[in-house]
Amino acid sequence: MxxxxxxxxxxxxxxxxxxxxxxxxxxxxxxxxxxxxxxxxxxxxxxxxxxxxxxxxxxxxxxxxxxxxxxxxxxxxxxxxxxxxxxxxxxxxxxxDPVKPRGIHPSAVVDPEAQVDPTAWVGPLCVVGRGARIGADTVLASRVTLGDRCVVGDRCILHSGVVIGADGFGFAPEQGRWVKIEQLGAVRIGNDVEIGANTCIDRGALEDTVIEDGVKLDNLIQVGHNVHIGAHSAMAGCVGIAGSARIGAHCTVGGGAIVLGHLELADHVHVSAATVVTRSLNRPGQYTGMFPIDDNARWEKNAATLKQLHGLRDRVKALEQALKAAHNNNG
Amino acid sequence: MxxxxxxxxxxxxxxxxxxxxxxxxxxxxxxxxxxxxxxxxxxxxxxxxxxxxxxxxxxxxxxxxxxxxxxxxxxxxxxxxxxxxxxxxxxxxxxxDPVKPRGIHPSAVVDPEAQVDPTAWVGPLCVVGRGARIGADTVLASRVTLGDRCVVGDRCILHSGVVIGADGFGFAPEQGRWVKIEQLGAVRIGNDVEIGANTCIDRGALEDTVIEDGVKLDNLIQVGHNVHIGAHSAMAGCVGIAGSARIGAHCTVGGGAIVLGHLELADHVHVSAATVVTRSLNRPGQYTGMFPIDDNARWEKNAATLKQLHGLRDRVKALEQALKAAHNNNG
Amino acid sequence: MxxxxxxxxxxxxxxxxxxxxxxxxxxxxxxxxxxxxxxxxxxxxxxxxxxxxxxxxxxxxxxxxxxxxxxxxxxxxxxxxxxxxxxxxxxxxxxxDPVKPRGIHPSAVVDPEAQVDPTAWVGPLCVVGRGARIGADTVLASRVTLGDRCVVGDRCILHSGVVIGADGFGFAPEQGRWVKIEQLGAVRIGNDVEIGANTCIDRGALEDTVIEDGVKLDNLIQVGHNVHIGAHSAMAGCVGIAGSARIGAHCTVGGGAIVLGHLELADHVHVSAATVVTRSLNRPGQYTGMFPIDDNARWEKNAATLKQLHGLRDRVKALEQALKAAHNNNG
CATH class of the missing domain: 3.40.1390.10 (MurE/MurF, N-terminal domain)
Structure with a gap:
């Protein structure tokens, strides 16, 4: 070569x-x-x-x-x-490697009511459901599942093991049991989106889950139902985005980070690796929350003290007041 | 519609x-x-x-x-x-959508010695091992693996990419190498269990891994060998349950949480997202352990101080003693 | 039996x-x-x-x-x-269970230009790419993808859903868009390696991703492009290793831990569960960084104080100086 x-x-x-x-x-x-x-x-x-x-x-x-x-x-x-x-x-x-594969590998299982652009490639052992649509020049590598009525735009790459359109995780509690909420929505994926191996994007409960143009997702990411990811955002491996979270455009999320449900991240928000987003982030910027690594013995001491941190603050407060009182007495 | x-x-x-x-x-x-x-x-x-x-x-x-x-x-x-x-x-x-599929999709690979209830559905490109059993009205969506001798009850849903009954992670160290412990147990799943896309439940080492009735697991969850999950417990995406952990009934585990091995969680224990369970939780309640998110600059300052927290506590202690001594001298 | x-x-x-x-x-x-x-x-x-x-x-x-x-x-x-x-x-x-399967299951899709040792087993619905090589006595359980030009040694076990050789996550930013860096490397896996269900190992960008002899990886692990994992290291479930990290030999990584990119871990480094490795670890030992679990109410108090920890340190410093000044005045 x-x-x-x-x-x-x-x-x-x-x-x-x-x-x-x-x-x-x-x-x-x-x-x-x-x-x-x-x-x-x-x-x-x-x-x-x-x-x-x-x-x-x-x-x-x-x-x-x-x-x-x-x-x-x-x-x-x-x-x-x-x-x-x-x-x-x-x-x-x-x-x-000039020859780009086109068409449907004979081992793939594609519903007759799915629409696959003739320039797209559906690789070996993929499953494409009824009413699903795949755009021009899009590649489903191998062993990809694209669920019923889910839509993928043009020039996308879905790597092996990706699951698009499994049921979102929705249950209503009733007398100690869980009643399933049927997931009636689908997944809509824009153009130029790349999705890493074994990543999952769930279908919406009532509305659709939406991934906008140019989004890049690494491997083993979980995207819950009704999530909306804005254009050109990128997420590293092992990230979890809980249901109905709304991620802006041009965001980045570091590996292993978790975004809780129903939160909003503004455009240009950057979340560090392994950080848990527990509130909406309305302003661009870098956000972090992660316990600093240390050798185990030191970590144990600091972690033990951390469990009494609130009490320590009260002790500092008491010291400040005592010193102030002493000062006043002496003054 | x-x-x-x-x-x-x-x-x-x-x-x-x-x-x-x-x-x-x-x-x-x-x-x-x-x-x-x-x-x-x-x-x-x-x-x-x-x-x-x-x-x-x-x-x-x-x-x-x-x-x-x-x-x-x-x-x-x-x-x-x-x-x-x-x-x-x-x-x-x-x-x-009144027609529920029944039977075995022609592309699925089902061992002749597996037992599939005639009302169950084994979707495209699933693999069902020797001696596995699938109950009435249970659905294996697509590309699900159910390993040898593993059992799934009635009315369960296993979403795409689920792997039931891969070997548990068991090795004995010997002279710097790992000796494999053959995983001789299986997985037993009760009725009305739903398991999310690409979630894995390993077979037990000697005994079985057990998932009781009504359990709901989201996507990309790892359940180690010999884990026992009590009835009607639910876990969000990206959770990891290490080997031999015993989760009670009616528990919930938030997304990305980790439960270490050999621990016990009582019934009605609720673990917050991204929390690491490092000890048994014997009483019902909500438990949390997660570094609060902050803008990166503030996080850096607080994280740096956290690494000296034990020393800070000693300094507070010293101040308290000094103040007490001063008070006694002045008294 | x-x-x-x-x-x-x-x-x-x-x-x-x-x-x-x-x-x-x-x-x-x-x-x-x-x-x-x-x-x-x-x-x-x-x-x-x-x-x-x-x-x-x-x-x-x-x-x-x-x-x-x-x-x-x-x-x-x-x-x-x-x-x-x-x-x-x-x-x-x-x-x-004396009969070890050999050969290629008829449902597997193996490229004619792949090399599979006659003693190896390629299970149902696996995909083996062009130029891939599989060594003697190695087992691909079911639904495993081994990408083009990727190599697996002898006596390895790849569990169901494993994806070897998907594209690494590499993009160059240009005017708010991501330009794909084609991943031209492959994955090389040594002998006696075991890889858990749904784990992913990405191909290198320019060079290969390398897994040395005797490495054991649990389920749902993400190994980024150009990572190097030394011989006989073991990692528990849900771990994420970012691109170009270099893990030594005889290391262990606990479940859910994250190793950031381009870091080096010396031989015999042990990382606790759910710990985030943010710097190279050049000396053997056990390293930890994880927020200790607590009941939710206590956690909330301590977490709130943690966000003001740097300020608390300054207050302790001020107290120390005030006390010293008072002591000098009284002396």
Missing amino acids: SLHLGAFVQALGGTLIGASPETRVERIAPLEQAGPRDLSFLSHARYQHLLQTTRAGCVIVSPALQAAAQARGACIVVLDPYAYFAKATQLWRQHH | SLHLGAFVQALGGTLIGASPETRVERIAPLEQAGPRDLSFLSHARYQHLLQTTRAGCVIVSPALQAAAQARGACIVVLDPYAYFAKATQLWRQHH | SLHLGAFVQALGGTLIGASPETRVERIAPLEQAGPRDLSFLSHARYQHLLQTTRAGCVIVSPALQAAAQARGACIVVLDPYAYFAKATQLWRQHH
């Missing part, structure tokens, strides 16, 4: 310096692993020191780092090296 | 006021979204203000809110509006 | 005392449940009191407990009773 440097700049722009466009690239590789026949990239100025030691044949860099990169060898100068690198991987993939 | 109001009260009881039983309902909808042809419900007095603004054709209410509801239009008066709503969704589903 | 006591000592060693080798064992059972025809084991001296009450026909014990065990009945004396028990379960399984 190889591609010449000229192919990158021809397709993606940028200025090639210090090498012929005919130079072959055998791999795209990180700076630390790259060899003389590899194309690499410097995504951020803080990694600039790696320029000293990398053996990469050519490095994608920003204009600010052009001089430093040129000093050591060939480079492609672009405004946004990381986005350029991303597109370079796409070019690489298209060049070496 | 529609149903007349009379069909609801005829099947489910309640008193229809302010409308003819012949009135057609085109949808069941939340108060905020409901229109003049929709049936809605008021599940709790705290939402009473929505009665002022809803455009719903008819609202299910409790006797206490009958007057307020009547003032604005038609209503169905019942003792428990939320449970009534749940049953109304069931009626709606039965009416519009 | 039964096996005589002599079969255990003949295959696994140990000294049988107080019973004939011809004695039949009908079950392997825990001390509390074992009856007169069952073989049990005493894994740790702290359970010694159970010897008084167990009805087990024969107990596997260490030399230190031989006298106590002998006093009550038959025993097998071995240096490591727990490892012996593990091997006893293997013997039991081999004896009663």
Whole structure:
């Protein structure tokens, strides 16, 4: 597998310096692993020191780092090296793996009343329910379930094991038993959405669960019924979004975070990993709530004290008052 | 799709006021979204203000809110509006989707030595192992695995991707390696149990893992080997129950909570979301342990101090002693 | 099902005392449940009191407990009773279930360019991609996906629903949108690795994701792209390992723990359940970070105070200074 440097700049722009466009690239590789026949990239100025030691044949860099990169060898100068690198991987993939599968794998079970765009791919052992719709160029990798009446837009990727449109978790308590609330809604997924392996998005109870355009979900995420995720938001693995939560656009949620039900997150809210969102977050910003890791012995001491923290506050208050009283007496 | 109001009260009881039983309902909808042809419900007095603004054709209410509801239009008066709503969704589903599938989808792989009740449904691409048993009216949605010798009772629903009876996680350490403990038990699931998409329940090591009647599990839950979950307990998504934990009846576990192994939870224990249960909980009640979310800058400060909390307590103690000594000196 | 006591000592060693080798064992059972025809084991001296009450026909014990065990009945004396028990379960399984499946189940979808060792088993409804390789005696239980070019060694077990080689979660932000970074690497899994149900291991972005020999992963674990897990490490259910994390050998990670991306854990690092690893851990040891559970009312008070903890520290500091000043004035 190889591609010449000229192919990158021809397709993606940028200025090639210090090498012929005919130079072959055998791999795209990180700076630390790259060899003389590899194309690499410097995504951020803080990694600039790696320029000293990398053996990469050519490095994608920003204009600010052009001089430093040129000093050591060939480079492609672009405004946004990381986005350029991303597109370079796409070019690489298209060049070496040009045939995109289309149609329905014979082992998939697709309801006759489902609508699958002829440019879409329904992979092996997928299940597509009655009235489901799949848009143009969308890929269901393998073993994906798309439930009845659920809709996926164009250019989406659903990885293996994804379940779209299982029943939301809805029960009414009655005399110590749970009465099932039938989940009559569906799931609507926009365009350019990617959904990671074994992630689940439940159908709505009465209305639909909605995932807007450009959303990216990692693996093993749970999205409850009637959730709404705004455009271009991204969530890392193991996140749980409880029912009827409303996530804004351009949000990010770190791995293992939990968003409780019926909350609202404004656009551009960023939730750190393993954080539990227990109230609506109405302003953009970074939010965190996670117990800092420590060696176990220290954690045990601090955790024990934490269970008396409210009492400790009262003791501080009492000290403040005692000191004030003493001061007044002495004054 | 529609149903007349009379069909609801005829099947489910309640008193229809302010409308003819012949009135057609085109949808069941939340108060905020409901229109003049929709049936809605008021599940709790705290939402009473929505009665002022809803455009719903008819609202299910409790006797206490009958007057307020009547003032604005038609209503169905019942003792428990939320449970009534749940049953109304069931009626709606039965009416519009009356044919329940029975039997085994041709793409499913069912061992000849498995026993599947003729009224049960084994959906597409399910796998049912040797000696497994599936009770009456139980539904395996699609891509469900039911392992060898595992038993599921009557009227259960197992959503897509569920894995029942994978090996429990059991290894004995020996000279830096792990020796597998063969998992010789199975999984026994009672009646009226619902299990969410991609949830896993492992088989027991020597004895069986047991899920009692009426238990409801959401998606992406992990239930370890030899766990026992008491009747009518419910767990939200992303929960993990470690091996040999014993959960009582009528418990609830919030999303993302973890219960460590070999613990016991009494009946009617309620664990908040994202809480880690590190000791047995012998008394009913609500239990919580979760770091409160904050904006990141404030969290960083508080988290840093938390790592010195035990020392802070010692400093308070020292202050208290110093103040006492000063007081004694001055007295 | 039964096996005589002599079969255990003949295959696994140990000294049988107080019973004939011809004695039949009908079950392997825990001390509390074992009856007169069952073989049990005493894994740790702290359970010694159970010897008084167990009805087990024969107990596997260490030399230190031989006298106590002998006093009550038959025993097998071995240096490591727990490892012996593990091997006893293997013997039991081999004896009663001797036929190991080999080959490819007809419902599996295996690419013609995949290489499956003839002694391996690819179970029902599995998907094996182009260029994937499966080693000798390895088992893919059912509904496992092994992606293109991914490699699994010898004697591995992949439980139902496992997804190996879905795309890693890689996107470059560009003008409020996410540009996909094609994931050009694969996944390499060593020998004697066990992977729990519905666990996901993503393919690397440029290099491979690597799982070394003897690693044991429980159910519903997420392993991000380019992660490296060292030999004989074990992780409990619901763990999330973010991209490019490097876990040492002989590590353990408790259930629900999260390891953030690009961190390194030294060999023999042990992470407690539900702990978030936010920095590299360069020294062996046990590390913890988890909010202690409490009844909800007490938790609320302590959590509220925690949000002002930094301020509380400042108040303690102020008190210390005031007291010092007072002391100096009085001195």
